[in-house]
Amino acid sequence: MFGHRGRMHTRLLTLAAVFLLGGAGVTARVAYVQLADTAHYKAEAHDEHFGQQEIRAARGAILDRNGYPLATTVDAYDIFINRPDWQNLDDARKAAAFIAPLIGVQQPEDLVDEVRKDDKGLYLAYAGLDFNKGDLLHDADAPGLRVVQTTKRFYPEGDLASPLLGFVGRDHVGLTGIEKDFDTELGGTPGTVYFERDSIGNRLALGAERVGQKPEPGGDIRLTIDRYIQRLVEGEMQTQVVRTGALGGSIIVMDPKTGAVLAMTSSPEFKLSELNLNDPNQALFRNRAVTDVYEPGSVFKTLTASMAVDLGLVTPESTYNDTGAAYVGGATIRNWDYSTNGTTSVTQLLQRSLNTGAVWLSGLIGKDQFYSYLQKFGIGEATHVGLGGEPDGLLRTPDNPAWTDVDLATNAFGQGVGATPLQVITAISAMANGGKLMRPYVVQQMDTPEGKRDFSPVVVRQVVSEQTAATVADMMNRVVEGVAGNLAAIKGYHVAGKTGTTTGATLADGTVHNGNVASFIGFAPLDDPKMIVLIKLDFREDKLGGQVSAPVFKDIAPSILAYLGVRPDGSQLVTGDH
Amino acid sequence: MVALHRPALPASRTFATQWPARLLLVAAISLLVAIAVLKVNQFSRATSTSYEINALTAQRADKLAQNHELEAEVARLSSLARVDIEARTRLRMEPATRKLYIGINQPVPDRQSLPTRFLPPDHPKAALSEGPLWKHLLDVIPFF
Numbered sequence: 001m002f003g004h005r006g007r008m009h010t011r012l013l014t015l016a017a018v019f020l021l022g023g024a025g026v027t028a029r030v031a032y033v034q035l036a037d038t039a040h041y042k043a044e045a046h047d048e049h050f051g052q053q054e055i056r057a058a059r060g061a062i063l064d065r066n067g068y069p070l071a072t073t074v075d076a077y078d079i080f081i082n083r084p085d086w087q088n089l090d091d092a093r094k095a096a097a098f099i100a101p102l103i104g105v106q107q108p109e110d111l112v113d114e115v116r117k118d119d120k121g122l123y124l125a126y127a128g129l130d131f132n133k134g135d136l137l138h139d140a141d142a143p144g145l146r147v148v149q150t151t152k153r154f155y156p157e158g159d160l161a162s163p164l165l166g167f168v169g170r171d172h173v174g175l176t177g178i179e180k181d182f183d184t185e186l187g188g189t190p191g192t193v194y195f196e197r198d199s200i201g202n203r204l205a206l207g208a209e210r211v212g213q214k215p216e217p218g219g220d221i222r223l224t225i226d227r228y229i230q231r232l233v234e235g236e237m238q239t240q241v242v243r244t245g246a247l248g249g250s251i252i253v254m255d256p257k258t259g260a261v262l263a264m265t266s267s268p269e270f271k272l273s274e275l276n277l278n279d280p281n282q283a284l285f286r287n288r289a290v291t292d293v294y295e296p297g298s299v300f301k302t303l304t305a306s307m308a309v310d311l312g313l314v315t316p317e318s319t320y321n322d323t324g325a326a327y328v329g330g331a332t333i334r335n336w337d338y339s340t341n342g343t344t345s346v347t348q349l350l351q352r353s354l355n356t357g358a359v360w361l362s363g364l365i366g367k368d369q370f371y372s373y374l375q376k377f378g379i380g381e382a383t384h385v386g387l388g389g390e391p392d393g394l395l396r397t398p399d400n401p402a403w404t405d406v407d408l409a410t411n412a413f414g415q416g417v418g419a420t421p422l423q424v425i426t427a428i429s430a431m432a433n434g435g436k437l438m439r440p441y442v443v444q445q446m447d448t449p450e451g452k453r454d455f456s457p458v459v460v461r462q463v464v465s466e467q468t469a470a471t472v473a474d475m476m477n478r479v480v481e482g483v484a485g486n487l488a489a490i491k492g493y494h495v496a497g498k499t500g501t502t503t504g505a506t507l508a509d510g511t512v513h514n515g516n517v518a519s520f521i522g523f524a525p526l527d528d529p530k531m532i533v534l535i536k537l538d539f540r541e542d543k544l545g546g547q548v549s550a551p552v553f554k555d556i557a558p559s560i561l562a563y564l565g566v567r568p569d570g571s572q573l574v575t576g577d578h
Numbered sequence: 579m580v581a582l583h584r585p586a587l588p589a590s591r592t593f594a595t596q597w598p599a600r601l602l603l604v605a606a607i608s609l610l611v612a613i614a615v616l617k618v619n620q621f622s623r624a625t626s627t628s629y630e631i632n633a634l635t636a637q638r639a640d641k642l643a644q645n646h647e648l649e650a651e652v653a654r655l656s657s658l659a660r661v662d663i664e665a666r667t668r669l670r671m672e673p674a675t676r677k678l679y680i681g682i683n684q685p686v687p688d689r690q691s692l693p694t695r696f697l698p699p700d701h702p703k704a705a706l707s708e709g710p711l712w713k714h715l716l717d718v719i720p721f722f
Contacts, residue, residue: 068653068656068657069649069653072649072650072653073646074646074647074650075642075643075646075647131643131644131646131647132647154650154653156650156653156654156656156657157657157658157659158657158659160658160659227658228658231658231659492679558677562677562679565686567679567681568679573679573680573681574678574679574680
């Protein structure tokens with residue numbers, strides 16, 4: 001009996017010990033979970049119960065130099081339809097009759113058919129619906145309707161400066177242009193919202209919600225572009241394409257004293273209002289005034305002349321004997337019109353745009369000085385305007401084994417060298433700015449949450465002396481006003497300019513045509529230049545810069561000068577408070 | 579005759595000993611009820627306030643969105659394309675074929691009104707608040 005009781009006692013003790021140990025183990029584990037590793041399990045529990053969603057920050061605006069928005073962000077709605085809810089045809093028709101007119105679908109039945117093509121998931125009926133219309137849908141109680149608040153880009157000036165501004169993708173990330181180049185500043189910092197969710201991750205309708213990090217809105221970017229001038233040059237470009245049959249081209253307007261780009265356009269170009277990301281011709285998305293190189297042609301003669309003047313080798317009155325041809329390295333270089341001009345001054349050389357004269361000047365200057373000056377003018381190097389895709393250009397210098405004397409001769413009149421329209425206008429702006437080369441810029445201010453940042457004009461270097469710049473500007477003035485019937489001359493303003501014509505028009509898709517590139521560069525008023533304009537038009541056939549591009553300057557310059565507040569001389573003023 | 583002497587219960591003692599206990603109990607229960615009511619009231623108010631905050635937040639977001647819409651509308655109305663259409667259609671204007679320049683000695687008119695966030699950097703109001711104080715003081719000194 002005792003033995004039996006003793007065994008019972010032992011068993012009970014063992015059982016108690018097992019329970020005790022088990023209890024102690026559970027207690028220890030609970031203590032570990034609750035005390036020692038609290039943070040980890042708390043986080044796991046939080047992740048299990050709460051989902052998180054990114055809140056998109058409002059994208060900043062892109063403004064013109066006077067503050068007019070060229071691109072801004074407005075609230076909008078994405079309209080979804082839950083397909084399973086529309087499997088009941090009566091419900092679907094009833095909802096479609098309400099939704100279709102608000103999202104611009106003519107026939108509600110079309111919407112019903114589209115949604116009912118599948119019976120699972122959500123159907124995106126409209127992306128970026130206007131706030132007011134979306135608000136009506138937001139408050140509606142239509143079956144299957146899901147309304148998600150979002151934002152969308154709005155362009156108050158329509159398609160103005162499309163390639164320069166660029167565009168954003170569905171995720172509101174900049175893909176081209178300013179939108180891409182300044183995506184960090186415009187985009188802001190997204191926030192986070194935590195929400196309570198059920199076991200399969202769906203958001204609880206009346207669950208808790210907490211904003212983790214508030215979204216930081218993007219900053220505004222103020223450009224140097226003036227919407228009035230931009231619209232003027234874009235309109236003129238379209239007019240010229242129709243009037244002259246040009247394949248396209250570029251126009252840039254710049255303040256030569258600061259390097260601020262006032263307008264910049266290319267044709268053909270894409271339209272923001274008709275944006276098609278599936279368009280195979282993606283080249284249209286480039287800002288080709290900045291990205292594409294071309295042979296500048298005779299406008300380069302102003303640079304060659306400035307070098308010779310700056311080195312004291314010639315004056316505007318210095319002469320050479322033009323025999324109609326120059327012989328360099330076994331090659332014969334003739335004037336563009338095959339003319340022979342006899343004794344010709346440097347000014348006449350520019351007026352008649354004589355290739356032989358440019359070759360003569362390059363011989364005087366010498367290859368070392370010539371290329372040193374070209375590089376000082378920024379040829380062969382990106383301008384660092386701050387826009388993406390800007391190339392250095394093409395310049396073969398004497399240290400290249402393939403370089404020959406013919407390069408020096410042809411480079412002197414702008415052939416055998418590749419530069420972007422922006423590089424060309426920047427280089428020649430030095431003549432309108434006392435010989436100082438300015439760095440071109442298109443962004444004048446960034447107003448971000450970190451503060452305001454202003455961009456001031458930057459003098460890159462003094463390329464030629466002030467006296468030389470004035471002398472060359474005066475010769476350029478004689479090019480326009482010293483030749484009867486010059487198509488760039490405008491009443492009331494003294495203009496300096498130079499034409500350029502080369503063969504090999506490069507189209508937007510990169511193909512090269514045998515036609516001409518006809519260009520004109522001019523600035524005004526001569527005594528205190530306020531604007532410089534480069535016009536470059538591409539043609540399938542032979543056209544001259546003086547015939548087709550110079551008149552464009554004549555068309556737009558008076559309007560730009562009047563807009564900039566530059567008074568014409570007395571002869572053009574009707575009343576005399578001048 | 580035997581007189582049964584039974585001492586009378588002290589009435590005052592019963593009252594004195596039991597009443598405070600009951601009073602205490604009643605007070606405690608009342609306190610608990612009051613705390614419970616206050617707590618319920620507090621929760622109710624918190625819930626109500628939270629609802630109001632949510633409603634006001636939604637209202638604020640709505641007003642902000644409307645404000646953005648109005649800013650966009652201002653921009654749309656002042657766009658050059660619209661001005662051009664208005665000039666051509668409503669005012670029946672045409673592009674000038676001959677330009678006349680008239681010199682006038684009048685200050686340049688004020689810029690067209692824009693939403694504050696779009697004001698250009700050289701706007702007088704913005705300029706006043708910029709720069710260190712000593713610079714403004716120097717501006718006050720004549721001929722400096």
